[in-house]
Amino acid sequence: MIEATKANRAGDCTVYVEVSVSNKGEKKKAVRIPTYVKINADNWSAKSQSLIRGKSTDYYKINQMLIAQKELVTEIIAELSLKGEFQLSEIKKRYIEKTAPVILGFFEIYDEFLKVNPNNTPIN
16 A cells, blocks of 8 residues: 655655454554555556556566565464464564665675685685
């Protein structure tokens, strides 16, 4: 889903995966998880929850990325349900952990270099 009202000046919006649950007699609860994918609101189909074919040169690639994000959330839900830890906040936390970029410092990168190149020979 997107929130077109939160589009930037260029009309780009963040795409969210929305997870909602409701128990008998209780109000529906939901959490929106940002996918870090931004798309133009004019290129989005609310009905299919995907980019409109032909509106973007990368529509297929982006739609595949979004499908992968939905599958990741489904896997997290299944994992937490098996453990009996199904909480919306935990789903969001696990998603963010699994999708956060890995940032290595200089020494971590250097250690990896030494593992690949133990003799410290120049790489051409």
